[in-house]
Amino acid sequence: MKLALVTHNVIRGDGQGRVNYQLARHALARGHEVLLLADQVEPDLLERGARWLRIHPRVQKPHLLKVAEFTQRTSALVRRVRDEVDILHANGYVLDEPHHLNTSHFVHAAWLHSSVRASEVTGRLQSTYQWLYTAANARWEQRAYRQARLVAAVSEPVRADLLATGLPPEHVVTVPNGVDLEEFRPGREPRATWGLPEDRPLALFVGGIRTGRKNLDTVLAALREVPGLHLAVVGDVRGSPFPALADRLGVADRVSFLGFRDDVARLLRASDLFVFPSRYETFALVVLEALASGVPVVTARSVGAASLVTPECGVVLPNPEDAAALSRAMRSLVEDAPLRERMGLRAREVAREHGWAQMAEAYFRLYERLADSSIR
Incomplete structure (x- = not known):
């Protein structure tokens, strides 16, 4: 052919x-x-x-x-x-x-x-x-x-x-x-590489953060209600309003802005959950990459790849603007390590089909x- x-x-x-x-x-x-x-x-x-x-x-x-x-x-x-x-x-x-x-x-x-x-x-x-x-x-x-x-x-x-x-x-x-099932795979990476804390659960957010489309503002608002969680953010911070927003919300000490990165696969292996409730996304390959990495996903129905996220491997929010629902979803994963492990195993199984x-x-x-x- x-x-x-x-x-x-x-x-x-x-x-x-x-x-x-x-x-x-x-x-x-x-x-x-x-x-x-x-x-x-x-x-x-x-x-x-x-x-x-x-x-x-x-x-x-x-x-x-x-x-x-x-x-x-x-x-x-x-x-x-x-x-x-x-x-x-x-x-x-x-x-x-x-x-x-x-x-x-x-x-x-x-x-x-x-x-x-x-x-x-x-x-x-x-x-x-x-x-x-x-x-x-x-x-x-x-x-x-x-x-x-x-x-x-x-x-x-x-x-x-x-x-x-x-x-x-x-x-x-x-x-x-x-998704590349070899590049994005389960495992553990030492967080010291990025100056991230080892002694608490870590959530990862990846996306453009110079505008509000990816919905980092709602994630930061929800983070206030999940005190045991640290958030790592991958995205170009030049001109971004979100570092200042994190400071105003009182969560700046639990948010690490890492800038643009080309080592997202390793960061996913260092994370306990992936958070991505974007307001508009036709697919979002990074959601599938998180599943392939064996990481539970919290996303929203407005994300195209959310159709791949089953209740056994993550949480799909009906409304990306619902900070209370987002905080509940993150808190349920932060407080239940065995649940995160079970969801991670199922996430990898789902990704194998894609x-x-x-x-x-x-x-x-x-x-x-x-x-x-x-x-x-």
Whole structure:
């Protein structure tokens, strides 16, 4: 099979890019030919035999123009190489040509009307640009999805968002993202590496903390009612309001802001629970990474990956704004070490069903189903 992947990046350090990296890697391991139409590509894929047609937009800012140029150039390339490939797999609005499969990682039409989006921006100019960017992408995405024979949603919430835009149910399938079961594995790491206390339970929070979307403010408020718990926060603190908020709430002595980190796998092994009640998340790979690490998860229904969190391995809050419910969930885990251990064991079992190999296999089954479909 000759597979063409169309996406901005095929790299491990990017959520969508990592999914495509794994698809390319598994396809090459199976002996398939892989063509990458992308801006950035991991060198090891080229060493394994992938072919790369680089699309590097001349315009980098504003991002809206970068997206438009990227799609214009990929579409021109696809018209040239269409006869060379068996499967053409795009990701969102990256292609303005008919194709077999499109993976939806984010639905801009849903984000356009989200109250969370409105709270993310400040200032009239920024607000106007963000609205324009989201509105344009919502329109462009719909065009792209309708040119695909099939659309794969990365979570059930994304599938619901796609159906709400008018796509027929038979046009949309769900393929959850995967996780590296070797990198993210159970174990124990000494906390002294990060200056974290060893003598009390440790919760970990990972996400962007320069705005309120990830909901660290509610976590900090809930922390006041869980006095035995220490919280480690991974996220860029430059311009973040949350260190000051922790101080005002009187919990600063129990919160360690670690900045941006590339050793989250080790931090998860040093933690007793993972807390992530984000206000809006189409999937959140880090939730699956926590499960794979054998760490109980406290999250919210507004997180796409929450559908993987069963009562045996974590707690899913109906409302991410409910600080009282969040504090109760954290306190139940802090006060019951055997419960944390049982949940951790079950978390790993759940994650085993969602490794990268299982995700890739689900996509290969779709490829086989679509291989004989005409996309002209």
